[in-house]
Amino acid sequence: MLQQEPFYQIGLILIAVHQELMLSQHIGVPVVVLPSFIDEQFVNYARVIKSFLHGYTSAQYWLRVKLLSSYDCAVAWRRWDFFRTLVRSNSKLFVALELSSESPEDIFMGPWCSEVVKSIFLPCDLFLKNAKGFPVLKKKHQSFVESFFRFPAIRYTLTGTPWHPCGIRPYLEYMQFLFQKRPPSSLIDNFSVGYEDYLQAPLQPLMDNLESSTYEVFEMDPVKYNLYEEAIYKALLDKKSGTRKSYADSQRVFSSSVNAEDPLVVCVVGAGRGPLVSRCLVAAARAEQQVEVCALEKNPNAVISLQKKNVEEWDGCVHVVCADMRFSGPPKQVDLLVSELLGSFGDNELSPECLDGAQLFLREGGVIIPTSYTSFIAPLMAPKLHAGLDTQPPSSLCLRKLTNFETPYVVRMKCAHVMSSPQPLFTFTHPNYETPIDNTRFGGKTYIMNTCGRLHGIVGFFEAVLYKDIVLSILPETHSVDMVSWFPIYFPIEKPISVRQNDEVTIYFWRKADKRKVWYEWCVKGPEASTIHNINARSYFIGF
Incomplete structure (x- = not known):
């Protein structure tokens, strides 16, 4: 008793x-x-x-x-x-x-x-x-x-x-x-009020035509466009003092002659409603360089905005083309190709595939901005985000809620902890001179946990070199000050993994592709192992 x-x-x-x-x-x-x-x-x-x-x-x-x-x-x-x-x-x-x-x-x-x-x-x-x-x-x-x-x-x-x-x-x-x-609260904190820990599907601008309101949100970030303008300005200065060559491509025939006094040809691909076009014109004026500017956009609705802006703001000096950059381009070879197709993971809006196609219109020795970008990953503890996936409606009835855990999300993370320093994963460089070009990737990164906790997935960031020393980054350690255009990306795992401080965890990541789409697969190995998520794009893909 x-x-x-x-x-x-x-x-x-x-x-x-x-x-x-x-x-x-x-x-x-x-x-x-x-x-x-x-x-x-x-x-x-x-x-x-x-x-x-x-x-x-x-x-x-x-x-x-x-x-x-x-x-x-x-x-x-x-x-x-x-x-x-x-x-x-x-x-x-x-x-x-x-x-x-x-x-x-x-x-x-x-x-x-x-x-x-x-x-x-x-x-x-x-x-x-x-x-x-x-x-x-x-x-x-x-x-x-x-x-x-x-x-x-x-x-x-x-x-x-x-x-x-x-x-x-x-x-x-x-x-x-x-x-x-x-x-005081940072600009990005003020900008993201109401979006903290809110799961958003990444954009698919190649497969979908974006709405005007989406473009408007992009255009609210002066920091991004200031960096782009500086990169364009430096590239134009270098081109101004350099030499120019022309060549005939097997898929497109260009004029075989070029005069050093001719204006430089600048093409903005995926021009949207034209913010980068405006910055190109400003950069050219700063560099005191004559340019011919082409704005290429596949979205016919955005093209109307470009045409209107060309009349009202650009004095008709911009050549507006409605076309897919992978298959069609400007009438002349391009000295400078500019794109803002970067996603929260760098390549997740298919910037590599798009720019690899657009480089067919690049003059020999031409420059592409951005010149390179690298994705970064790290193990993430985020119980609130993971719990939110249970309440998300499934995107596929046959797989039910499994799809929620095999889909990446763009999210402004607040109730989350990065459990080890991010490490570089995949890098893409432009122009891409590989033969044949292969944008599939595989990588594995090993981490030591800085605390006990429960691993709920993988957080992704990116860093881009626009031109030479002009760098754009959403990495926590090197984040471009007051830039608000991108939130980190979250790759969930279905079953959280318990870890202790100093445990070793390895993340494996694939970038896969076929003729119609690109997708990611991922898994985690630690004290326990996760399954390989999104095998064969069964839950999520980025369409061409």
Whole structure:
């Protein structure tokens, strides 16, 4: 009987928890803070919570998790993750963190920064007395709290009895001071309000004709076009002092003579509504170089906008052509070919295939902007994104929701953690002089995990060399300042993989193609192995 008594007492506690949950539902409490883990009956505790959440309730439930030492912090996250798994990531269940006298090391903040943390509990005895007798946090505690300021919905809750004679007010004023001295929001943060952790299908501009509103969003990024203008300007300066040659191509016959005094021929392929065309004209004026500009666009609706702009803004000096750059081009050989077909993964809007076709119209020694671009990948922890895939409607009834986990998504990630530094994957260079040209690829990259956590997929970035030293990047370490045109790309895996700090994980990636389409396949090998996703383009492809 003595050995069974603790379990009997725990049973009473669980009954009390259930009764309090029933009462909270009865009186309509919008948020219920659940007590921390009950060690002796952890699974039974999860069962009580799940049985309640399984019924109808409109409230949110925040499970309070105390963070102790570095080691205990990692254990706490793993137990929270186990608890969430038992409850099956119910959309009403969230985590609330409680700091203690022992702050977690920075390395363990990653898992929590990827979670939807609803509140941080700060005991009053956690605060120290400064030289003037006011409450302040230790530097490590302060740093931890400040790292969550980028999540404005988090609530900071003071617990315990204030030791300051003025009560709770000095504590609140200190927290307000910390919040007010946070760095100002970046341009991309302001631009992406409402899009955080929102899964979007990547564009397919080659297969689909984009709408005017989509072009309008592209054109809102002056940073991208400033970089393009500078690249065009430098290329024109180099061409101005160089030599020009002509040649006859087996697929297209050009004029066999060229005069050094003739204007340089610049062609913008995939011109859209013409922002790059305008920048070409500005760059030419800066370089004091005469140019003939051709705007080539396959979308007949966008061509109308180009023709209108040619009359109203460009004084009719631009030759507008409605054609697919892979098969048709300008009437003259081109000295400079300019394109903005880059996607969030660099090549995922089929820039290699398009520019390989367009280079047939390039003069010998001609330049293509961008001259190269490289994709980067890294393992990603993103429970909110992964949970969102369960609620996405399947794009194929026969494969049901499997398609959701075999489709890449463009997303502005907020509740996510990159678990190791991104590594370069595939590079494409233009002009491409390979014979024959082959844009299929395979690569494997190995990573050491910087924290414990659960791997939910792969995050992708890209970096592009527009011309010489003009670089455009969405890599976190080298991100072009205030550029908002691209969000990272997310490749999910169907079943998340649990990892510990310093675990080794290898990502394998394929870029495959046939005559009609290009697609990616991917898998992950770590403590567990994932399946190969999107085999033979069964769920997702980029069409020609």
